[in-house]
Amino acid sequence: xxxxTSLTNETIKLYASLNNKKEREExxxxxxxxxxxxxxxxxxxxxxxxxxxxxxxxELKDYPNLIKVTDGIMAKISNVVDxxxxxxxxxxxxQVLPSGATHLIxxxxxxxxxxGGTILRSALAFGYQGLLLSNDSxxxxxxxxIRSTMGAxxxxxxxxxxxxxxxxxxxxxxxxxxxxxxxxxxxxxSCKFAEPLVIVVGNEGRGPTRAIRTLxxxxxxxxxxxNIDSLNVGVAASIIMNYFSNI
Numbered sequence: 475x476x477x478x479t480s481l482t483n484e485t486i487k488l489y490a491s492l493n494n495k496k497e498r499e500e501x502x503x504x505x506x507x508x509x510x511x512x513x514x515x516x517x518x519x520x521x522x523x524x525x526x527x528x529x530x531x532x533e534l535k536d537y538p539n540l541i542k543v544t545d546g547i548m549a550k551i552s553n554v555v556d557x558x559x560x561x562x563x564x565x566x567x568x569q570v571l572p573s574g575a576t577h578l579i580x581x582x583x584x585x586x587x588x589x590g591g592t593i594l595r596s597a598l599a600f601g602y603q604g605l606l607l608s609n610d611s612x613x614x615x616x617x618x619x620i621r622s623t624m625g626a627x628x629x630x631x632x633x634x635x636x637x638x639x640x641x642x643x644x645x646x647x648x649x650x651x652x653x654x655x656x657x658x659x660x661x662x663x664s665c666k667f668a669e670p671l672v673i674v675v676g677n678e679g680r681g682p683t684r685a686i687r688t689l690x691x692x693x694x695x696x697x698x699x700x701n702i703d704s705l706n707v708g709v710a711a712s713i714i715m716n717y718f719s720n721i
Contacts, residue, residue: 475542477542478547479543481546485541486543486551488501489503489523489525489563490550504563504564505553507553507562507617507621508554508558509531509560510624512531514627515628516533518628522539522565523562523563524539524563525542526543526560529559567631567632569632569634572604575604575670576603576671577600577603577669577715578603578671579675580605580608580674581605581675582611582637582675582682582683583676583677583682584678585678587618588622590607590614591621591622591623591624591626592712593605595622595623595624596711596716598630601721603630605630605631606635606637606640608637609634609636609637611634638686641672644672649671649691649692650674650689650690650691651673651692651714652673652686652687652693653674653682653693653696653710653711654676654694655681660692662695662696662697665694668692673711673718675710677707678707694714696713
């Protein structure tokens with residue numbers, strides 16, 4: 475176990491820089507804060523180093539790259555307002571969809587990482603096997619996203635790319651189900667169960683793009699009361715995933 479007390483230590487400066495997206499992408503490293511996320515990263519073999527002050531979970535006692543630090547260093551590196559007493563420095567995940575995946579969720583231009591976290595957490599709860607993400611969606615190594623997944627981030631693959639191309643590659647075997655508010659959309663409850671499938675939800679403001687809608691085998695809508703215009707995209711995606719659940 476190492477001990478570092480200097481705020482100007484080069485390792486500490488590197489880890490603190492990971493709060494910047496450019497630095498994360500250069501070093502392929504990111505930060506998680508708190509014992510729950512650190513342990514999830516450990517279970518999924520993503521940890522590069524563990525920094526702690528005065529507390530260490532039993533599971534990590536023999537971890538080879540432990541660094542004891544001061545409260546000041548923890549505050550410098552931490553990406554939360556109220557730093558915990560343990561931080562994990564993690565390696566970027568290898569992102570590969572499992573062969574034979576039958577239930578996938580895709581996000582078209584979703585901007586809010588909190589919405590993305592809700593969706594990924596629900597995907598894991600309802601038996602989905604991966605998430606597809608358009609290039610113009612949120613950064614998956616954004617702190618808010620990782621925290622809001624409550625560990626689901628480490629359990630499910632997330633594939634970022636040209637969403638039209640990703641869906642076209644899946645369309646030969648998967649039904650594409652797009653959620654939208656257009657007139658031709660069918661009420662969710664009237665849709666027959668189909669698998670394998672990909673559920674697609676769109677941007678918080680504009681919904682899915684026209685290019686995505688043209689790929690749809692079904693366009694669905696969740697009926698709601700006249701008292702409100704629409705549902706939050708995280709809520710809507712969760713309802714639809716539950717309807718086509720794989721559990």
